[in-house]
Amino acid sequence: MCTSIIYTAGDSYFGRNLDLEISFGEEVVVTPRDYEFKFRKMKSLSHHYAITGMATVQDGYPLYFDGANEEGLGMAGLNFDGPCHYFPEDSEKDNVTPFEFIPYVLGQCKNVSEAKEMIKNLNLVNINFSEKFPLSPLHWLIADKSGDSIVVESTKKGLNVYDNPVGVLTNNPEFPQQLNNLSNYQSVSPAQPTNTIAPGAKLELYSRGLGTHMLPGGMDSESRFVKETFTKMHAPKGKDELENITNYFHLLHAVEQQKGLDEVAPNTFEYTIYSDGVDLTTGTFYYTTYENNQINAVKLDQSKLDSSELLTYPLQTKQTIHYQA
Ligand SMILES: C[C@H](CCC(=O)NCCS(=O)(=O)O)[C@H]1CC[C@H]2[C@@H]3CC[C@@H]4C[C@H](O)CC[C@]4(C)[C@H]3C[C@H](O)[C@]12C
Numbered sequence: 008m009c010t011s012i013i014y015t016a017g018d019s020y021f022g023r024n025l026d027l028e029i030s031f032g033e034e035v036v037v038t039p040r041d042y043e044f045k046f047r048k049m050k051s052l053s054h055h056y057a058i059t060g061m062a063t064v065q066d067g068y069p070l071y072f073d074g075a076n077e078e079g080l081g082m083a084g085l086n087f088d089g090p091c092h093y094f095p096e097d098s099e100k101d102n103v104t105p106f107e108f109i110p111y112v113l114g115q116c117k118n119v120s121e122a123k124e125m126i127k128n129l130n131l132v133n134i135n136f137s138e139k140f141p142l143s144p145l146h147w148l149i150a151d152k153s154g155d156s157i158v159v160e161s162t163k164k165g166l167n168v169y170d171n172p173v174g175v176l177t178n179n180p181e182f183p184q185q186l187n188n189l190s191n192y193q194s195v196s197p198a199q200p201t202n203t204i205a206p207g208a209k210l211e212l213y214s215r216g217l218g219t220h221m222l223p224g225g226m227d228s229e230s231r232f233v234k235e236t237f238t239k240m241h242a243p244k245g246k247d248e249l250e251n252i253t254n255y256f257h258l259l260h261a262v263e264q265q266k267g268l269d270e271v272a273p274n275t276f277e278y279t280i281y282s283d284g285v286d287l288t289t290g291t292f293y294y295t296t297y298e299n300n301q302i303n304a305v306k307l308d309q310s311k312l313d314s315s316e317l318l319t320y321p322l323q324t325k326q327t328i329h330y331q332a
Pocket residue numbers: 008009025026027031063070071072084085086087088105106135136140141142143144178271277
């Protein structure tokens with residue numbers, strides 16, 4: 008399971024929680040403008056927008072989980088096992104494999120509307136990266152620095168693109184159902200409720216925060232979708248980058264999966280391996296890991312972007328405690 012958001016407060020911040028039981032050796036990877044992206048069925052891209060994100064590099068190829076380009080367009084792949092369906096090659100369409108989808112879009116599009124245009128003729132073709140990295144069932148949140156976002160889902164019906172009015176994506180079910188389910192929680196509120204259940208009876212407001220009493224708190228994707236939407240929609244906007252990025256991580260950590268709570272096989276637990284966020288205006292990439300909740304960052308270094316070599320930054324997973332004298 009995973010959660011991805013776009014949060015606009017001054018700048019826009021885009022990223023996700025990666026919830027899983029194993030790691031793929033992911034690290035922060037910057038793909039400079041002249042790295043040659045080879046595609047299985049499309050012409051390669053020898054010059055493109057630079058991309059920063061979380062990826063595992065295999066055979067010299069950055070397999071991005073999520074990331075953003077230098078123009079402020081971000082994209083994240085989240086598990087979508089069940090409804091997800093990829094198609095055989097279609098000679099009428101632009102055939103892009105799921106593992107190429109992030110570089111294909113972020114390499115060429117500046118914003119959500121350009122991405123929408125590019126996706127119109129796209130076919131997510133069922134070709135895997137390798138035996139070791141088989142096809143994975145994903146859907147994607149795509150967002151830009153204006154705060155706009157869309158969801159892309161490839162199902163038996165075809166390639167579906169949905170406008171996302173809440174800027175949140177988790178996992179199953181299909182996006183229209185996730186949105187529909189929010190109807191059940193319309194009355195969740197930061198304010199204390201008024202008594203509409205039994206207007207004549209005297210009901211005590213025995214606690215603060217009673218307006219959120221019905222807010223779900225489970226690890227499942229529907230619960231996280233509702234909780235994250237409520238949390239993000241009511242998030243304050245800070246006065247500077249430090250406040251905003253601090254708020255941003257509070258938003259993602261609100262749906263963090265702690266170890267021990269989501270058993271996916273006997274005695275094996277899925278948990279939030281990392282949380283990350285890119286400032287879509289400056290390109291600074293921030294992250295925390297389960298082991299280290301200090302915020303780490305990689306600044307976008309303009310002087311290194313006109314190159315063809317990947318830049319990699321291993322995750323800092325050691326917690327540092329600031330002992331006071
Ligand atoms: C599993 C993760 C989603 C997290 C999640 O939702 N976990 C629920 C698990 S559970 O369903 O609850 O058990 C997703 C998110 C991004 C994915 C990588 C994308 C690049 C590459 C694409 C290739 O084609 C296959 C290998 C590849 C490295 C992918 C592996 C894996 O698929 C990643 C990590």
